[in-house]
Amino acid sequence: MGFSIQDIRPQLAKFTRDNMSETLPLLAELLTRHHKARTAVDVERARYITAYMKKPDSRDEPIQIKRAKAVKNYLSNRKVHFHDDNRLGGATTAHELGAPVYPEFFGLGIWPELEFISERKANPQFLSTQDAKTLNYDVFPWWLERTISEQVRKKDSESQALVEKMILMTISKAATISHTTPDYGRVVKQGINKIIANSREQEAACGSDTTKINFYKSIRISMQGILDYSANIAVQAQKRADEISDSAPQHINRRSNLLEIARICSKVPAEPAASYHEAVTALWICQVAVMAENSNMAINPGRIDQILYPFFRNDIESGRLTVAEALEITGCLWLKLADNVNLVPEAAERLFGGAGAVPAITLGGIDADGRDAVNELTYLMLKVTELLPIRDPNVNARYLSGTNPVEYRDEVSRVILSTKAIPAFFNDEQNIRALEEQAETLEHARDYAVVGCVELGSAGRDYSASSSIFMMLHTVLYMALHNGRTPVTGDKSLGPETGEPADLPDIEAFWSAFEAQYAWLADKAVHLNNLYGKAHQENLPTPLLSSLFHGPMESGRDLIFGGAVYNSSGVTHIGFADVCDSINAIEDVCFSNNRMMHMPLADLVAAVDADFEGYDDLWHYVRNRAPKYGTEHKVAIRNSQRMIRNNFECFDGKRNYRGGNYRVAYWTMTNHAGYGRVAGALPNGRKAKVVFSSGITPASQVDTSLTSALNDVARLDSRHIPGAYALNMKYSSLEGESAATKRFSDVIESYFRSGGQQVQFNIQDYHTLIDAKATPDEYEDLLVRVSGYSAYFNSLNSAMQDELITRSQYDLMGNGKFVKLDPPLKSFKSLSKAGGAK
Amino acid sequence: MRRLFRRIFRPVRTAREQLLKDLRQEMLEILARGGNLDGLMTVALKALRLILLIDRDLRRNIRDFNARYSFICLDGNLAVSVSFKRSRFLRQPVMEVHDEAIDNTNITVTFADTRTMAEFVMSESPDIFAGILDNKLALDGNLNYILKFIYLVRHVPKRMGIEPISCPA
The missing domain is CATH 3.20.70.20 (Anaerobic Ribonucleotide-triphosphate Reductase Large Chain)
Incomplete structure (x- = not known):
């Protein structure tokens, strides 16, 4: 006991x-x-996936089957590595710390630097000469016309051009199928053999529906890839253990560890786990397998x-x-x-x-x-x-x-x-x-x-694709202040013509312009996200991931076609606090009875466009005296809540390509720094090329207190932020x-x-x-x-x-x-x- | 037989090396002049064409590669294009340089000024995304083709022994 x-x-x-x-x-x-450990670029997945896509078993193979076989080709044939004495078998890549290449998404992005990536100054990623050649000659050329972005551009080059301007929005589907939580519990508790058996039963019951038949077949093919990979780990672990004859204590430990890995991997994830170690191993191997099919994001x-x-x-x-x-x-x-x-x-x-x-x-x-x-x-x-x-x-x-x-x-x-x-x-x-x-x-x-x-x-129920769209709030603000023009479209209006600053007589008129520009951008973003989603459906079905979700098995529908119980997409925002504070400054300086600092909106816009050069008094005022989100100022509270509500309502009711809804969120990864570095000044006194504030966080260095900062964030209605915030x-x-x-x-x-x-x-x-x-x-x-x-x-x-x-x-x-x-x-x-x- | 071929083609090789030296000199003169970098793009592309003729390893990149690019510079009203195809005469893939824009390109790159254009071909790490964000560069076409082209063009400064142009932060 x-x-x-x-x-x-x-x-x-x-x-x-x-x-x-x-x-x-x-x-x-x-x-x-x-x-x-230093990062190394891993080409093994790209090589196996590309090899199968180039020479499939049959040219007429449905994409559902082709994709499953490509993934299986990798999982079944990839080398097994034991980088250290970790008690879990299996690894995401062939390297101790690996960066896998997904050529179907944005892997070709490293093409320009294949010979330099190992030595670049910022976060070098080691790539051997041989692997660089593999990518350059064998992998990348095949994908030239076949990446997801290119598939979308061929269908709608005008919309794709909006993304390539880079300042309006980001559509993450160009880079990934990811951002979701599989149900690993079913593998741990039931084992993959049970999933395979289920797919057979479902196939037998679905009559002559070839779409469903292919889907169930694709599940079995991809599941077999996981079983092959696990069996290979077991074989290699046993082999390695057999090679250890030394009786030094550390070698005895290593040998027993390898033997245990061999035992466990010959059992799970095929069969249900019976111990904690087995359960953890089953979960880990499935995590590796999911990243073989889908991006590691x-x-x-x-x-x-x-x-x-x-x-x-x-x-x-x-x-x-x-x-x-x-x-x-x-x-x-x-x-x-x-x-x-x-x-x-x-x-x-x-x-x-x-x-x-x-x-x-x-x-x-x-x-x-x-x-x-x-x-x-x-x-x-x-x-x-x-x-x-x-x-x-x-x-x-x-x-x-x-x-x-x-x-x-x-x-x-x-x-x-x-x-x-x-x-x-x-x-x-x-x-x-x-x-x-x-x-x-x-x-x-x-x-x-x-x-x-x-x-x-x-x-395990919500195929959430939560990073689908990044909305650039600072660009929306710029467009509202420039009659629909953007910083990269010169004199031409890209968005609706909502009026020059002189045409906006009060804060309501400004809000109307802002909301109209936001709505225009939201429509474009949804259109593009759905185009990308359709490109995923036509090129990148996900049978392996589908088998680890509630819904697809029962409905006979791949996740990418809306097979999950919930099918949401995420919309996050860059520049929330800075844009809120900018609207506060606009209201305070241009549309209130402010006696200390007052000017027409057109003059404020001119000052902002000049990066406040020659406008020192204004700059000091908007930085230090205008209302700020995070200080419990009533104007700032009202404007931050209005922005949250507007953004939510704009996306509420829109449907994604899987029939799901869009969930608004406020998290920024490092994008607030990256985009801040290339964005112009804002009316809140943030100068050009200065980083934005992160996530939902009040702007940095605003004179406030912890209580006020937390209170203003807590006041935001969480029902309007279903994707959550940072x-x-x-x-x-x-x-x-x-x-x-x-x-x-x-x-x-x-x-x-x-x-x-x-x-x-x-x-x-x-x-x-x-x-x-x-x-x-x-x-x-x-x-x-x-x-x-x-x-x-x-x-x-x-x-x-x-x-x-x-x-x-x-x-x-x-x-x-x-x-x-x-x-x-x-x-x-x-x-x-x-x-x-x- | 091999020796005979070598003897026949030796003058061709020598002429190519000399041409490369001349192009290097021309590039150095343009760079030394400073300011207006008109012409650097064309010279660099001609250098790349020559390097591809000389360097068999690099030439492997354009085997079965039929692609067309145009590069347009707004401030100098310049246009230069390249196309890749298989030469029947040389029986090998070649790159051609044209002093004008061409149709049916896989991608057209428009630069705001000659400096950006020069950086594109002569910098250590051409950054098209920074160019787009700074409103100095626009792309029209299949982005993947420009990624491959940058891979090729990055060999020019290295092969010519010319210090890359540093891009402003």
Whole structure:
């Protein structure tokens, strides 16, 4: 017999980062390797997928079958690698830290730098000469006319040209099928053989419907790929174990580890898991397989403390598993999830670099019946998060006040203070309500998992595609102030002609112009997103992913054709706080009885277009005196709420290509820095080429308090933000663990009770980050929260580093007062007009 | 037989190397003049044409590659184009340079000024996205073709032994 499940938490307290090399030596060693690993471009997937697409079994093969066979070709034939002594078999790529190439999406983006990518200054990604040749001669030429973007351009070049202007919107489907949470629970509990058997039964029952017949066949083909891959891992692990004859203790451990991998992989994921180790392995192999078919962007393991808990509990109570072993196996999963990053072309790196693959893990919260879902595995996973402060996975903690215990909220808070960055906090009350408003049943909404950065979706039921559209709010504002023109269309109006500034007599007229431009852009974005979706349907069905969802098996319809229970798409926004504050400034300066600073809108626009050169008084006024979001100013509250409502209502009722709805969100990854760097000045006093504020976060360096900033965010109606938001807060370093934890935890409670949906933190003061930028070698593994995910500070571009430095800092233990950055912004060269990324 | 071929083609090779040197000189003179970079694009493209004739490895990139590009510069009212096809005479793929815009291109690149145009062919890492965002460059056509072309054109400064032009941040 083992020990009671209630004994877990006292045991966990014994494990710390300081004693990890003694208590969990394998994890300590793997963590060191992880930090040392350098990214390499992985061409193996591209090679196998392309090889099959070039020479399919039959030219007349339906795309559903062809795609399944291409993916199987890769999974069944890829080499098996054991990069280290990780207790889980399988890896995303052939490299310890790999960036897979997806040529069907935007893999060709690295074509210009095939001979240079290994040595480029920003985040080099190693590519061998041989692999560069493979891409250059064998892979990329075949895709010249076949990438998804090109398929769309051939159908509607005018619409595609809007995307290529890059300042209006981004349609992520050009780069990915991703941002969703599969139901790994079914593989863990039932095994893939059961899924295959189900597909046979369904096929037998569907008569002569060839679409359905092909779909069920494609499921079996892709599932066979997973089985082949797992069997190959088992064979190679056994072979490696047999080669070890040395009797040194470390070799004995390695051998027994390999033998256990061989045993487990010869069983799962084909059959149901019977132990915690088997369940974790099954989940991991399926995660690898999903990324073989779909891009490695935000493919989320989901609520794994719920999926894996029965196995954990059984093993603990029966004595088959110790706490140390559970920590080790879970830590191995964390490090495996961190074994891949996105392939990032140099140009994109300069603008948006530093992201991981952002597989999100969701802990805690409530279950489908509304009961407290926090369990002992939740605490164990929080401990692993504390012990392994790494970029991926993106760990998120759900919390429902009054149902989840305060001890849990305190423990999450303690881990955030310990890691200074992770996990992020999510408020179940608001998020479940937001999902219910999106027509999810209460039970399904309660079972939501965080997708990628911050987005929400019922786990395994919602094919959420949550990063589908990025709307550039600063461009909408520019168009409203320039009669529909954009910065890249010169004198020609791209949007509707809503009037020159002189034609807008009051704030209502301005709002009408803004809303009309937003509506125009939203229509274009939806049209394009749906075009891309149709291109996916015609070229990239997803049988493997479909088999891991509720819905497709029953309906005989691939996910990409709307087979899931829910079929949403996400719409996020860049520049929220800066644009809100700009509207506040417009109202204050041009359309109120302001005696201190008053001018016609046309003059304000002229000043903004001149980057405030020669308008010093105006600049100082709009920066320091105009109403600001995050200060509880009544004008700012009204305008921020109006913007949230407008954006929601504009997308509400629009339908995507799968018949689902669009969910509005406010998270920005690093886009707010990248696009800020190339955008002109704004009426709020933000000068040209300065980064925007992140996510939903109030603009940096606004003189306010923690309470006011949180209150303004909490006031935003969560029903209008069903895709969720990223609120990034920065606290001064905190001393005195228990008092700080309590204060920290109490602030979360208060913010959530006021209506906040999400919040994440950096516990770093200005000067630490300034120092980290100046002396990067001394901060090699400094982990920070960006806008929805974590990153190593050194891997971020200069603009993003500056955005993190200048984020407003609050002194939690000093009543949450705002700590001003001193010296101010202008002392940072890279934030001036001449600034730029590395 | 091989020796005979070498003897016959030696003068051709020598002439090509000399032509490459002349083009290098011409590029250096344009760069030394500063300011107006008219003509640099055309010279660089002619250099690329020659490099593709000389370098068998690089030439492999244009095997079975039938593509047409136009490059237009608004401020200098310049246009230059290239096409790739198989030469019946040489029995190998070649690149042709035309001093005008051509029809039926796979992609047309429009530059705001000659400086941007020069950076495109002579920088260490041509950044078309930054060019688009800065409103200095516009693309019309299949983006993938320009990615391949940048791969090819990046060989020019390296092969010519000319310091790449640095792009402003």
